[in-house]
Amino acid sequence: MQEIKAADFGVLPGKDVTREVSALCAALTDIPGEKTVRFAAGTYHLRSDLCEKHRLVITNTVGDAEFSADETPHENAVPFYLENVEDLTLDFGAAVFVIDGKATNFAAIGCRNLTVKNLEIRHKQPDMHELRVMRVTPFSVDFEADRDTDLYFKDNTPYFRGRDYDYPAAQNAATSGWIGRIRANAPDRLVRVWHPLAYGLRTKRTGERRFRTYFPYTGRFKKGDWFYIFDVRRQFAGIFLDRCTNVKLENVKQRFNYSLALVAQDCENIAANRLEFAPEETDARRMASVADFIQICMCRGDVRITNSRFDGAGDDCLNVHGIHFAVTEKAGDRLTLRFMHPQTHGFLPLRAGDTIAFISPKTLLESGQTKIKAARLLNEYEIELTVEDAAGAEIGCVIEDVDACPNVYFANNTLNRIITRGLLLTTRGKVLVENNRFVSTTMSGVLLSDDAKSWFESGMCCDVTVRGNTFVSCGQTPVRILPENAEYAGAVHRNIRIEDNRFEQYRGFCITAKSTENLQVTGNRFICGKPLKTVHCSRVRLAD
Secondary structure (H helix, E strand, O other): OOOEEHHHHOOOOOEHHHHHHHHHHHHHOOOOEEEEEEEOOOOEEEEEHHOOEEOOOOOOOOOOOOOOOOOOEEEEEEEEEEEEEEEEEEEEOOEEEEEEEEOEEEEOOOEEEEEEEEEEEEEEEEEEEEEEEEEEEOOOEEEEOOOOOOEEEEEEEEEEOOOEEEEOOOOOOOHOOOOOEOOEEEEEEEEEEEOOOOOOOOOEEEEOEEEEEOOOOOOOOOOOEEEEEOOOOOOOOEEEEOOEEEEEEEEEEOOOEOOEEEEEHHHEEEEEEOEOOOOOOOOOOOOOOOOOOOEEEOOEEEEEEEEEEEEEOOOOOOEEEEEEEEEEEOOEEEEEEEEEOOOOOOOOOOOOEEEEEOOOOOOOOEEEEEEEEEEEOOOOOOEEEEEOOOOOOOOOOOOEEEOOOEEEEEEEEEEEOOOOOOOEOOOOOOOEOOOOEEEEOOOOHHHHHOOOOOOEEEEOOOEEEEEEEEEEEOOOOEEEEEEOOOOHHHHHHHEEEEEEOOOEOOEEEEEEOEEEEEEEEEEEEOOOOEEEEOOOOOOEEEEE
């Protein structure tokens, strides 16, 4: 085991180390064998404009049409960039890295046996701004911006300013329906609402970081409300893992992310323990991510997430899924497939030797399987497969890679202020969700989905256990089994056990299931609400 000191590369606390970190990461590619890099305690500074730029095509992030004319599509500033590094441990000790500007915090491409531990990442003046309602009259509202926001005025018009951004606070207000809001009397509940400055007639500066906006009607505001304004484009990621094998994240904290906090794409065996994707109590904001906290796409092996805290997400806490590729051409044993969602494309997760299933978009059921002999990316949106037997493929059907369906273990975690769902799970692997606390998800705590018409996220769930969890104040059905099949021709999901959970503060059905076979609901406590509703289900057992 080789010990490496980051300080020997000039990575020292108390100063900007952007270029030094880049040099350190590049040097690790050429160091063979097991190695550990250790960082001295302290605060380090990084700047997006000094980072090296890398082209990163990241699933579930900004599509080509969303880039402006002056942007290079998929170009990311990345302070920590590792490529084809093996047998590496990064031990950050008590180091804290503060990033000034928009960036993907950490990227690992094609790495094996990588451990990242004791890392904390913060952002200086991030482009997420809290406006607090200080006063409400019938026709005006007084707002105060959070202390991290550089708010300035042009002729009484408020602007947000920081590295990599400068725009009016009311920009796109009339079309921004994804803004986060927290009521003063419900501090754990984060919901999506319209921009607080939408329909504003005029604005007047009233003090430092304060302004008054006049409205024709102010009924949607209450004193003490917090609104969160941010760019909804998912242009970056917190930690991005692409084609990596055997990755461990231990005691990793991210206080803010410009998109998804952690993305694992086409990876195998991911273990994350003691993550903290959340603001600190002393932070100026109560949101920590513009979009999902964790996105697992087309991965294999085991995904383990344990003993972690997730607080303040702009989308799901965890989304585990594959991709339904549409079959657009067929010529003998060759198939042309297409990525169907504009925010997921440009990478090749299908491998020779994998088994693929032919799926009906309407029923989400299989019509046959075959093996891949060869796969190649034709362009950003199309893949060509050579398969053993294409007889079961029809133009218009979709395929699912049966081997790119990981097992998932999600245990002993706490979720709070999640603006959509807690867990969105669509994988054929073995899933165990146990001993977690779901607090105030705006939608379901756990959703088993599967669709081939909108996000094209596959696939069927075959072995799922949800046990020993507490669901408090979920905005929709706490546990929802809802494949998006348009026609029923048989069960899509099967072998689901919901055991020994506690459901609190919900008025509707606590569990709903559609197109499901062999559903067992046993030993749960329903403090309020109704236990179970099923549609097109068979072999359902409700007991104890």
